[in-house]
Amino acid sequence: MNLVNLESVSHAYGPKPLLGEVSLGIEAGDRIGVVGRNGDGKTTLISVIAGTLKPDAGRVTHTRGLRIGFLSQRDDLDPAVTVREVVLGERAEHEWAGDQAVREILANLIGDIDLSARAGELSGGERRRTALARLLIDEHDLVILDEPTNHLDIEAIAWLAGHLSQRRSALLVVTHDRWFLDAVSTRTWEVVDGTVQRYEGGYAAYVLAKAERARIAQASEERRQNLMRKEIAWLRRGPPARTSKPKFRIEAAQALIANEPPVRDTVELVKFASARLGKTVYDLDQVTLHAGGPGEGPLVLDRCTWQFGPGDRVGLIGVNGSGKSSVLRLLADAVRPDSGTVVRGKTVRLAHLSQELAELDPNRRVLETVEEIRKFIQVGKREWTASQLLERLGFRGEAQWKVVGDLSGGERRRLQLLRLLMDDPNVLLLDEPTNDLDIETLNELEDLLDAWPGTLVLVSHDRYFLERVTDRCVALLGDGRLSLLPGGVEEYLQRRSSGTALTARAGSAPAGSRAPAAGEAGGGRQEAAPAAPGLSARELRELQKELSRLERQLDKISGRESVLHAAMADAASDYGRLASLDAELKDLRAQKETVELEWMDLAEKLGE
Template sequence: MNLVNLESVSLAYGPKPLLDDVSLGIESGDRIGVVGRNGDGKTTLVSLIAGTVAPHGGRVTHTRGLRVGVVAQADDMEPGLTVGEVVLGERAEHEWAGDQGIREILGNLLGDIELQARVGELSGGERRRSALARVLIGEHDLIVLDEPTNHLDIEAIAWLAGHLAARRSALLVVTHDRWFLDAVSTRTWEVVDGAVHRYEGGYAAYVLAKAERARIAQATEDRRQNLMRKEIAWLRRGPPARTSKPKFRIDAAQALIADEPPPRNTVELVSFASARLGKTVYDLDEVTLHAGGPGQGPLVLDRCTFQFGPGDRLGLIGVNGSGKSSVLRLLADAVRPDSGRVVRGRTVRLAHLSQELAELDPNRRVLETVEEIRAFIQVGKREWTASQLLERLGFRGEAQWKVIGDLSGGERRRLQVLRLLMDDPNVLLLDEPTNDLDIETLNELEDLLDAWPGTLVLVSHDRYFLERVTDRCVALLGDGRLSLLPGGVDEYLQRRSAGTALTARASLTTPSAPTPQQTAAAPERSAKELREAQKELSRLERRLERIGEQEATLHAAMARSASDYGRLAEMDAELKDLASQRQSVEVEWMELAERLEG
């Protein structure tokens, strides 16, 4: 059934139209992701579809009785109401408390928020989650979400993706979170230059389709694209070729992917990083750290020992409030540990991007603020001017001469990232660098970071960006340690799930009217089993960390011995042996976690 129709719709703010003669529709069951540069009209498009904005030309038609649930970038919740009144409406307590679906939504989005709290007392992130819960609890034919993953951690984003995929309602979502797009959407709309281009599939399919269009359109391509064009020309020559076209498309796609080089030459970058940084970057030795200062606030690290080496590209994962930003501030020497030592390498040249926007002179111009740091910078094997890098990060043409006071939050964020890179650091600490950045800018930033040699520690809830620019993940799981995650984000989610299951089982009471023997023995046996299981998990995690350290040492040694082929062969054999050990330990860890969860 057709839900919404746009017929020759136009809308403009100022001389440039955001949408120009756009016609499209949404049917029941559609799951559409909307992408495009900031300012190109994504929010305008979904506002027209939701009925909150009227077009300047054309017509928007809703089917009769259409139920639309909207989460906009700015909420409309009354500050004097309680969270329960806003989210649950007129539902009686027994009604929503007895509904498993509602309890699941409240638990995953509002688990740390009191339903009696006033909306006016909430933070921006808490208001956002409350608005999202209000819409998800309702029954809708079409759900419209504008940046729903803002203020959600990786765990909550994974839950939201699964929840939306299981709903029957149509979905229209604007987000810069590319992993989330792939998880929830089956079609993609790109808003660009007043038009809406439609693609089948999620983000990955959209990228492949755009790449294919670009390859065909370009007159000068490298050797792989030339071969591809020759194959297409051969296909057009006769009927026998046309009959095998579908198979060719599959084979050609596989060939292109197979020929694609890795995004980074890890050995080369480690070699560069070692030359610039030396052997020591950061060594944590028995460090204890509280988020609010010595002895204040939640415990983040408890007698933790960990090494950050030259060329390491680490993603730091944890729930909101676990202390990720505190760890970055510790490395940046902005806070002191309660106890223990933080050894910093003598050659470290640090750049720290925090979540707060740095103060910039609002009267200065964009290009001036970058050139005052450095006019040129070497990224990998190429030299870039300040103007060229500004263009790569979205400041094109006259935008480089904008006054800083006129920039949006996203533009300030881009400028802040670029100023840090222009200072030529060899250690980057990035705290949520993707906030307010559109997908095109994220692609350019990823490309820049691929060629950047140095140690990178990244905190981000953008799973795609995290997995794209880092090589390993470590997690704060609430046990005071930095736990290595060989399986990346997937392993983190599994371990969080297993930990939640363990906590739930430990909190269960004994059956009613237990015997004295049950009362005395059952809790003791359960607690003992739990301690033994956690002890074994910790042992396996320490083993994985030691293997990871050995692998990092071997990679650095291989970079130093690039011309000694005999030694390289020996070290390669050692690496394969370590990989085999890692696989064996990972299997053992997973089997234990599954037994505990089951």
């Protein structure tokens, strides 16, 4: 059944046309993700579809009795009304408490919020989750969501994706979270230059289809195509689940990636990073840390021993409130541990992007603000000017001459990140760097970081970005440890769902009534996982060093594998040479398997 029709719809803000003669429709069961650059009209499109914005021209038709649930980017809640009234309205407690679906929504979105609290007392993130819970507990024929993952942690995003996939209503969602797009959508709309380009499949399928269109048309934008090919190369070489998403034939895209090198030359980057940093970056020894200062606030680390080495690219995962930002501040020397020692390498040149925007002179021009740090920077094998890097991160043409005071929050964050990169650091601590960045800018940032040699520690709820730019994940699971996750985000979610981690969100709830967890009669919480094996500090350090050595060995083996594959391609007609290379490759794979088994044994001893 057709739910919504747009016929020749046009709309503009001032002189800029956002939609031009757009005609499209939404049918029952459609699951559509909307992508496009900031300012190109995504929010305008969904507002027109929802009926909250009347277009300048054209016609919008809704089927009779259509029930639309619309989550806008602005959460307009009456500050005097309680959370209970906002979300549950006039429902009696026995009605919602006896409804399994409602209890699950409340537990996963507002389980840590006092239902008697006033909306005016909530933080921005709490207001967002409250508005989302209010929408989801009602029945709709069409659910329209504008950036629903803002302020949600990885666990909540995974739950929301699963919940939306099970709903019977049609779905239209605007988001920059590419993992979420792949998880919930079966079609993709790209809003660009006043038009809406339509693709079958989620984000992975959209990337492949767009690249194929560009290849067939032989587009003249060479750098843009190179970025697309690199993105495809990563998608094809990433986790198997990622390539199972596209529903259309992908063989035609193989021509684009046949000779594409790995996304990052890990061996070369580690070698360069070691030359810049030496052997020591950060050594944590028996560190205890509370989020609010010595003995104050939640416990983040409890006698934790860990090492960050040269060239490490680490994603730090945990629920909101688990202490991820506190760990970054510890590494940045912005806070002191309760006890234990943090040894920083003598050559460390640090850049820390926090969630707070740094003070910038509001009267300076954007380009001047960057050039006062440095006018040129070497990234990989290429030298970039401040103006070229500004263009890569979305400041094009006249935008480089805007006054800083006129920038939006997202633009100021991009500017802050670029100023940090221009200072040529060898250690990057990034706390939610993807906030307010559109997908194309994210692609540019990922490509920039691919060639950056140094140690990177990243906190992000953008799962796609996290998996894309880091090589391994470490989690704060509520037990005072940094836990290595060989299986990445998927292992983290499994640990959380299986009860092998503390429920940090539930533990931080204010006094008063809380929404019960799904399946609970009361508000119980899970117990912590067993403590780490009783190893001494010296034994832990030795095991960590050995683990790092094995990881570096695996990186070298992977690099040699790539060299052998290239040599075998060159020697396709030389059967003697091919046999020799094939024998060496088999030996290398056997060696890799042995090293991987050693690594797994060590990881098990460490309790990871």
